[in-house]
Amino acid sequence: MSAESHAFDLLPVVSLLGAGVIAVAVFRRLGLGSVLGYFAAGLLIGPYGFGLFTDPQSILHVAELGVVMFLFVIGLEMQPSRLWNLRTQIFGLGLAQVGSCGAILTAAGVLAGLPWMVAFIAAMGFVLSSTASVMQLLDERGETASTRGQKAVSILLLEDLAIVPLLALVAILAPATGEAHGSSLLAIAIGLGAIAVVLVTGRYLLNPLFRILAASGAREVMTAAALLVVLGTALLMQMSGLSMAMGAFLAGVLLSESSFRHQLEADIEPFRGLLLGLFFLSVGMALDLSVVASDWRAIAIAVAGYMALKAAGIYVVARLFRDSHGTGLHRATLMAQGGEFAFVLYSAAAAVGLIDGKDNAFFSAVVILSMSLTPLALIALRYILPSSTPSLDGVDVADDLHGTVLIIGFGRFGQVASQSLLARGIDITIIDSDVEMIRSAAEFGFKVYYGDGTRLDVLHASGAPHARAILVCVDDPKTADRIVELVRGECPLTRLLVRAYDREHALRLAAAGVNHFIRETFESALRFGEMALRVLDVPEDEAAAVAADIRRRDSERFELESTGGFGAGRDLLLGNAPRPTPLTTPTRTAKPLSPETAAVTAGDGAGERSH
Incomplete structure (x- = not known):
């Protein structure tokens, strides 16, 4: 009692x-x-x-x-x-x-x-x-x-x-x-x-x-x-x-x-x-x-x-x-x-x-x-007021997903990146915050979930902690940085691949410990320059060698810049400095470029913009 x-x-x-x-x-x-x-x-x-x-x-x-x-x-x-x-x-x-x-x-x-x-x-x-x-x-x-x-x-x-x-x-x-x-x-x-x-x-x-x-x-x-x-x-x-x-x-x-x-x-x-x-x-x-x-x-x-x-x-x-x-x-x-x-x-x-x-x-x-x-x-x-946020009718929100690879952002970059994974039958989960894009992707057979990758709860709901790799394909560098910060803090062992906006953004990603990143216009611009050389009747192997040499110079310069050697990186770009060990061994050796040519073709500085 x-x-x-x-x-x-x-x-x-x-x-x-x-x-x-x-x-x-x-x-x-x-x-x-x-x-x-x-x-x-x-x-x-x-x-x-x-x-x-x-x-x-x-x-x-x-x-x-x-x-x-x-x-x-x-x-x-x-x-x-x-x-x-x-x-x-x-x-x-x-x-x-x-x-x-x-x-x-x-x-x-x-x-x-x-x-x-x-x-x-x-x-x-x-x-x-x-x-x-x-x-x-x-x-x-x-x-x-x-x-x-x-x-x-x-x-x-x-x-x-x-x-x-x-x-x-x-x-x-x-x-x-x-x-x-x-x-x-x-x-x-x-x-x-x-x-x-x-x-x-x-x-x-x-x-x-x-x-x-x-x-x-x-x-x-x-x-x-x-x-x-x-x-x-x-x-x-x-x-x-x-x-x-x-x-x-x-x-x-x-x-x-x-x-x-x-x-x-x-x-x-x-x-x-x-x-x-x-x-x-x-x-x-x-x-x-x-x-x-x-x-x-x-x-x-x-x-x-x-x-x-x-x-x-x-x-x-x-x-x-x-x-x-x-x-x-x-x-x-x-x-x-x-x-x-x-x-x-x-x-x-x-x-x-x-x-x-x-x-x-x-x-x-x-x-x-x-x-x-x-x-x-x-x-x-x-x-x-007219609605500034599209209706989510017919769009699935990310909830309890478990893909092998999580792709955040499904614009033109993410769409191309996903094709290699889909071709090998890899189970992917795709999220994006653009409702109209999600609906358009559905018309072409892509299943994209609605979700904001800058929110921790959405990353959990999208299966980020269980994914083997996360591909950040958004087109805004600040948004990408925020996602990288969250993923690195919450899923430190997950492989992280990020679309870099320009060289400055790539340097920030390197400092953040991102596993792999690529500047969104660098490789396409390099291929474009190689095609231009061929149009001007430069032999195919020489045009490829020039592109390989530029890629190597850029890689070495990026390594110097990421460790604080900006002056040395500029000298390397202009051909005035001894070259350190390349990050990747080039398959061909190109003819030496003049400083003027190297200065024009080797870099995509912080002012690079894509449209």
Whole structure:
């Protein structure tokens, strides 16, 4: 009897899981997305639904770890150099959007009759978009890595940073004690010190730590260490008064160039997904329907007005920063809602007496409803704007494939490369992200699956870990580099063959440890030159010998350049340097070329382009 009285109550856990699983499945089936499904499930089982949970705030505090882990995963994708390249978008576009939207919403609140201080707090809370909602919606649509997705991420980072001065401002505006100004300055100093600690620790301690743990061979220890890094950094930031999510993001950025990056991402992913779903559930539970029922007209006007004004401000800023009409509308719709940081700001303002409890509940309800309406607004936008993404009707998505060879990219290069493998009866799997090309290939009997090779989950679904060889045939060097990075991190023993865009790209691939690569125009241009010599009545063996000599010179020069000997490579190209041992022994010996002839025929420099 005693054992039964102390048994763990599984009903809340089963309720959360059951509501989330069923609601998300139904809502995604209806095309409404998982975020809205989680909100609806939370509302259904919360204190204003079936009442299975009476304290949603306690769940929300735990579920915020989902946002923390989400930002850590985003940080893993943001190398410091990439983050530095986004500085203009973060502090230019981000500041412009936050400042302009804050001014517009504050003015609207004052015109609606609110005291200026209350209007300012309400506006700035609503300006901080929901990082969790926006990132989840971008992820579901595969837009996180796109240009418009990267700009949205930049703005979200600035908004995460903005919560720090806003909380300090709340302390300054509080009904004053003489210590308010000094305490806010101290809070800022503590926050900066915490950031410095994270940067130093991440720079000098994390990589050695993970190397030691990896040597132990215990997978569960690596998982525990990954959680320790995320939660420890979040705790440090929370104790210093900063955003937990920002701390996790910084930790991710510092580990983004680590050789353990993909392992960390794989370890965190299950926790991230589960806790992020729990976060959306708890936000749905937190919607106080009694407040909505008692003042529904004012709340409806506030939700519609704030979302419309914020969307207008976002659109104007986007156009001023030379974004297209479609991109501006997309960002305005995606980020028109308030976010989780509004709850923090409103609670802090209520605690020091800047707003009362009724205002806190009212503004929190406005934010939650705006978060719930965003997925619906994005669906409506699809009917307003012409679709930029072709329908996948009739196209199979890569899922649980197991080919001997995986080909990524099936343009003109991949089509030719595949023919030799097919001629020998080798089992190949082909993926591409161009839907129209997939349909065209099907008309000629090729089975091509839809999949983005720059995503780790797609590579797994396409059978990359089981393939004997992976052929990267995409025509964009940055995309090829990203795929190479993922494959080298996840499948280090798989043979990797890559289409190089030009010499500069080939040098990067050599440095990345790619097994085999070929510049897409070099061999065809060499054959073309050999044909030109024959047309000019040069004997066939001499034309072939000239081509062989050029191929050998290029191989030797590439070897020198790949090891840093650019000057020696140029001398070799011009015939002014002793020749090292060739990488491949030429079958013929050509007559020596004049420096002028060699300079014209031997290279395909970084400016090479194919059409």
